[in-house]
Amino acid sequence: MSTEPILTARGLVKHYGRVVALNQADFDLYPGEILAVIGDNGAGKSTLIKAISGAIHPDEGEIRLDGEPIHFRSPLEAREAGIETVYQTLALSPALSIADNMFLGREIRKSGFMGRWFRSLDREAMERIAREKLSDLGLMTIQNISQAVETLSGGQRQGVAVARAAAFGSKVIIMDEPTAALGVKESRRVLDLIQDVRSRGMPIVLISHNMPHVFEVADRIHVHRLGRRLCVIDPKDYTMSDAVAFMTGAKEPPAEALAA
Amino acid sequence: MSEAGGAARGKQEFEDGLEKGDASVAAFESHEKTVLDRLQHFLHGNPTMVPVIVLLLSIAVFGFVAGGNFFSAFNLSLVMQQVSIIGILAAAQSLVILTAGIDLSVGASMVLVSVIMGNLAVKMGFPAPLAIGVGFVCGMLAGTLNGFLVTRVKLPPFIVTLGTWNIFFALNLWLSGAQSIRSQDIDATAPLLKWFGESIRIGGAQFTYGSILMVLIFAVLWYVLNRTAWGRHVYAVGDDKEAAELSGIRTNRTLVQVYAVAGLVCAIGAWASIGRVGSVSPQSFQEANLQSITAVVIGGISLFGGRGSIVGPLVGALIVGVFNSGLRLAGVDVLWQVFAIGWLTIIAVALDQWIRKVSA
Numbered sequence: 001m002s003t004e005p006i007l008t009a010r011g012l013v014k015h016y017g018r019v020v021a022l023n024q025a026d027f028d029l030y031p032g033e034i035l036a037v038i039g040d041n042g043a044g045k046s047t048l049i050k051a052i053s054g055a056i057h058p059d060e061g062e063i064r065l066d067g068e069p070i071h072f073r074s075p076l077e078a079r080e081a082g083i084e085t086v087y088q089t090l091a092l093s094p095a096l097s098i099a100d101n102m103f104l105g106r107e108i109r110k111s112g113f114m115g116r117w118f119r120s121l122d123r124e125a126m127e128r129i130a131r132e133k134l135s136d137l138g139l140m141t142i143q144n145i146s147q148a149v150e151t152l153s154g155g156q157r158q159g160v161a162v163a164r165a166a167a168f169g170s171k172v173i174i175m176d177e178p179t180a181a182l183g184v185k186e187s188r189r190v191l192d193l194i195q196d197v198r199s200r201g202m203p204i205v206l207i208s209h210n211m212p213h214v215f216e217v218a219d220r221i222h223v224h225r226l227g228r229r230l231c232v233i234d235p236k237d238y239t240m241s242d243a244v245a246f247m248t249g250a251k252e253p254p255a256e257a258l259a260a
Numbered sequence: 261m262s263e264a265g266g267a268a269r270g271k272q273e274f275e276d277g278l279e280k281g282d283a284s285v286a287a288f289e290s291h292e293k294t295v296l297d298r299l300q301h302f303l304h305g306n307p308t309m310v311p312v313i314v315l316l317l318s319i320a321v322f323g324f325v326a327g328g329n330f331f332s333a334f335n336l337s338l339v340m341q342q343v344s345i346i347g348i349l350a351a352a353q354s355l356v357i358l359t360a361g362i363d364l365s366v367g368a369s370m371v372l373v374s375v376i377m378g379n380l381a382v383k384m385g386f387p388a389p390l391a392i393g394v395g396f397v398c399g400m401l402a403g404t405l406n407g408f409l410v411t412r413v414k415l416p417p418f419i420v421t422l423g424t425w426n427i428f429f430a431l432n433l434w435l436s437g438a439q440s441i442r443s444q445d446i447d448a449t450a451p452l453l454k455w456f457g458e459s460i461r462i463g464g465a466q467f468t469y470g471s472i473l474m475v476l477i478f479a480v481l482w483y484v485l486n487r488t489a490w491g492r493h494v495y496a497v498g499d500d501k502e503a504a505e506l507s508g509i510r511t512n513r514t515l516v517q518v519y520a521v522a523g524l525v526c527a528i529g530a531w532a533s534i535g536r537v538g539s540v541s542p543q544s545f546q547e548a549n550l551q552s553i554t555a556v557v558i559g560g561i562s563l564f565g566g567r568g569s570i571v572g573p574l575v576g577a578l579i580v581g582v583f584n585s586g587l588r589l590a591g592v593d594v595l596w597q598v599f600a601i602g603w604l605t606i607i608a609v610a611l612d613q614w615i616r617k618v619s620a
Contacts, residue, residue, distance in 0.1 A: 055506070076508040091506035093496040095566045100492055105508030107489035119488045148304070 004067065006031050006203055007052065007083075007172055012061035014047050021047040022058060023227035029172060034194065034204045036214040036235075039224030039247050045207055046176070048224065052205070053085040053174055054078030065171065076105070084169030088176040090161040094150035099123075099130040101149050102164045133167040134159070137193055155186030159193065166197045173197060174205040179213055191217055211240040223247050303615045307560040307568050310611060311575040314558075314604075318579060322586025330589050337465035340474070343555075343581035345370075345536050347474040348529035349548055350555035350573040351481055352522040357556050358485075359498040359518050360565025361410065361417035366526050367548030368428035369402040371541075373530035375432050378441040378540030381450035388452035396527045402428060403523020407516035425549065432542050441540035457535030470532040477525060478574045485570050494518055499566025554601060555580055558608045562616065579604065 009027035013020070021044045029035050039045045050056040052063060054072030063070050065081055072078045075085065092101045103126045114120040127145050134145075139159045149157060158178060165173045175194065179187040187210075194217055198204055208214050214221060215235045223230045223246045230246060231253035245251035303309060323331040349366045356363040373395045381391035402424070409420040446453050456470040485491035496504040497511045497518075505511045534540055557563065558579055559572025580601055587597045 074508075075506055076510070079508055085506075087506055089503065089506075091503040093499045093503055093507070093566070095499045096492065096496060100496075101507075104492065104496055104504070107492065109489070118483075119490070121487055121489060121492075123487075151301075151304075 003030055005029055007063075007065050007205075009048070009052065009063045010061060012048065012051055012058045012063070014044075014051065014056065014058045020227055022051065022061075025061070025224070025228045027052070027222065027229065028232075029203050029205060030220075031203055032198065032201050033219040034198050034206055034217050036206045036208060036218035036221045037224055038208065038211075038214060038221060038243060043224045043247070044227040045224050047227075049085070049174055049176060049205070049207055052078075053083060055085075079105075079168070082169060082171030083174065084165035084172070085174040086158075086161045086165045086176065086178060088180060090157055092149045092157060092161060095148055097146040097148055098134075098152075098160055099127045099145045101160060102126070102130045102133065102167065106168065129167070130163075133163045137163050137166060137196060139163060139193075153186070154181050155183070155189055158182060158186070158190050162190065162193050162197070166200075166202070169202060172203050172205065174207075176207045177209065178206070179208065179210055187213065211243060214243075215240055223253070225249065300615060300617075303611075307612075307615065308572045308575065310608070311559050311572050311579060315575050315579050315582065318582050318586065322582060322590065326586050326589035330586055333464035334466060335585060335589070337467050337471070339578065339581040339585045340471040341459075341466075341468045341536075342585070343577040344468065344470040344474040345529055345533050345545065346548060346551045346555060346580070347574060347577035348477055348532060349526060349552035350559070350577050351474075351477050351570070352525035352529070353549075353552040353556050354559075354561055354568075354570055354573045355481070355494065355518050355522050355525075356417065357498075357553075357561050357563060358494055358565060358568065359515055360501075360563075361498075361515075361518075362421065362553065362563070363406065363417065363519070363522055364421040364549050365402070365406060365425040365428055366522065366552055367545045368425045368432065369399060369523060370526040370530045370533060370548065371545055372402070372428045372432040372435070373399045373527045374534050374540050375436045375542055377453060377530060377534065378446070379435055381453055382441050382445050382540075385449065388450035391450065392452070392531055395530060396524060399523040399525075399527025399530065400520050401523070403519040403521065403526070404516060406523070407519030410519065411512040411515050436540070436542035438542055440542065443538045446534070446539065453531065453540075454535045454538065456532040457538060468535070470536050473528070473532050474577075475574070477528065478570060481525075481570045490514070490517070495566050497565075551580070554605050557605050557612075560608065560612065562612050563609065564616070567612075567616070576608075 005028040007027070007029040009025065012022045012025040012027070014022040025044065025048055027048060037045050037048065047056065051058045054075045054077050057073065065083070070081060072081070078085070093104060096104070108122045108125050109115040110120045110122040115122065131145050137159070149160060152160065162175070162178070178190050178194065182190060191213060194204060194206065206214070206218060218235050221233050221235055221243060223233065223243065225247055233243065233246070233253070242251065246253045329335060349370060352366050353363055376398050377391045377395040380386045380394055381388045406417070406420055406424055409415050410417050456473055457468060459466050459468040485494060493504065493509045493514045496507065496509055497514050501511050533545065537544055555576035556573045557576070559568070559574070559576030561568030561572050583600050583604070584597045587600065588594075
């Protein structure tokens with residue numbers, strides 16, 4: 001590949017007690033691509049993603065963003081570096097409004113006296129931007145931006161979480177099982193959203209168990225097995241059964257995929 | 261490029277039927293609702309409406325039952341005066357309950373701080389402002405201790421504050437020698453301690469500075485909770501701590517700050533309580549912690565955290581005051597006041613459970 005990867009990991013190791021969740025795992029994400037990460041349960045996908053998104057600290061190994069080594073101590077630091085994560089749980093606050101949720105942890109304060117001395121929030125600005133971001137992604141059939149998130153359907157919540165990531169992620173967006181909890185129609189909507197976000201040039205890491213979804217949107221597929229990267233395959237060259245065979249160990253991956 | 265891989269790109273076969281279906285996935289349409297659904301939705305959006313309606317109703321009912329005495333401006337301002345200390349503690353309690361915690365130590369820390377203020381100013385002769393300042397610092401430290409135990413030692417708030425309640429009470433008896441500081445001694449040495457007992461008359465109403473202080477504290481907290489990022493974080497932490505953490509909020513820091521601010525509010529309440537009681541009494545306000553929780557719950561703040569308006573507990577405290585005053589003026593035995601408040605609390609929590617079940 002000609003371009004340099006935007007995000008790389010080399011030799012990540014993470015132990016939980018006697019369980020080895022990551023065993024010398026590598027990872028590469030190139031600009032503008034959708035990289036799917038697949039693997040059987042317990043293969044260490046989540047641990048890998050948590051290491052990249054700052055939720056855990058690997059025991060060993062190195063992560064580089066734009067070629068610079070990074071050491072996130074919290075998801076907040078990863079966010080500040082431009083890596084946004086859409087968690088499977090969505091990490092939304094159900095009782096707070098859509099606008100409040102989008103700006104949670106990075107609220108906009110009013111300029112001038114009230115903002116400076118009384119730390120007053122600029123609600124108009126936050127609601128305006130939230131509305132813009134949602135309409136950008138074609139989600140703006142929302143009537144009331146100050147509606148509590150818990151009154152939304154699963155797909156709508158997912159939409160809010162994706163919009164939040166797309167609005168603030170400047171380098172990488174990680175999505176953990178974005179379609180797992182959704183119906184057919186809502187999944188379609190979210191897949192379109194993902195491609196929409198990619199079309200703006202934003203690289204996306206997609207963790208999913210859903211092979212049809214993975215094969216539909218991914219540019220490359222990272223197969224994780226036994227705590228490390230087994231191979232990286234191109235979805236155009238392999239079938240879904242091949243991918244499943246690799247990730248379960250039923251079939252040896254081809255040599256050229258191992259090198260990728 | 262293999263057959264299977266190619267077919268998988270783009271829209272998939274099983275989705276063909278979708279085109280005929282309704283495509284409005286992310287539309288936020290509202291479907292048919294029953295009156296009860298609408299009510300549930302309305303209350304979900306306006307949780308404070310219940311206590312406000314209860315307050316207005318109870319004022320109307322008691323005005324009718326207890327006669328003109330109840331309705332007088334004087335009596336209504338008296339109710340405010342009577343609930344001012346519990347109201348201030350309820351404000352502190354609300355902050356903690358919004359984070360899905362509970363603070364059983366509010367009353368004990370308030371009395372402890374009032375004893376510290378009294379000892380410094382009256383017995384040891386320090387200037388009153390210094391005594392009050394030290395009291396404020398002690399209140400914040402007491403709250404910080406609770407917050408530290410909850411976040412760092414990771415103990416349940418109930419247990420932590422059950423412990424500190426006893427600890428603060430014991431300290432208070434030790435510092436005071438279980439003796440009150442008499443009103444005339446305070447007047448002679450540090451009248452500033454009783455400042456919140458003074459009052460202004462507006463028409464027939466008589467507002468003590470203490471009752472005005474209570475309203476002011478609620479106004480400030482309303483602003484902080486609704487108009488600042490910190491306030492939003494308090495709600496988010498109480499709503500779903502893990503989600504808040506992943507959203508980039510330093511949840512433990514927010515929690516410690518909440519307990520510290522609660523401690524400070526209790527300390528302000530301590531100053532006001534000296535004016536209210538007229539003396540420093542180590543044995544007073546023994547049930548204040550439970551009464552403050554009652555006011556918060558009646559005010560519609562959820563014990564499960566993250567929900568409710570800070571205006572609620574003020575209304576809740578007033579409801580308790582109106583019930584007590586109305587039943588007394590109607591000549592009803594004190595035990596029925598307690599009986600009524602008990603039911604009110606249970607109904608308030610049941611209502612909260614129902615409102616929380618709201619769905620789109």
